[in-house]
Amino acid sequence: MRIVGEVPHPECKITLYNWNNRYLVKLEKGLLEQTFKVNQFDLTSETQLHQLVTEEFIREALVLFDAMETAWNKALQHH
Secondary structure, three states: EEEEEEEOOOOOOOEEEEEEEEEEEEEEEEEEEEEEEEEHHHOHHHHHHHHOOOHHHHHHHHHHHHHHHHHHHHHHOOO
């Protein structure tokens, strides 16, 4: 897996990878992570990959992190 870039953001770590003919966008916040994959051949360049990570995309991913944290905390309480 090769790192092709990072997107600075104050609320989460965002790393872009190239792996197995795919690009991966990995977001990490605390102990949680989200990974989005796209076929390498569906994009024309790594620059286009960077362009997919918009502020709107990040905002929506942060909302998902909140939902993930809630679900995980519920699971831990029932353990």
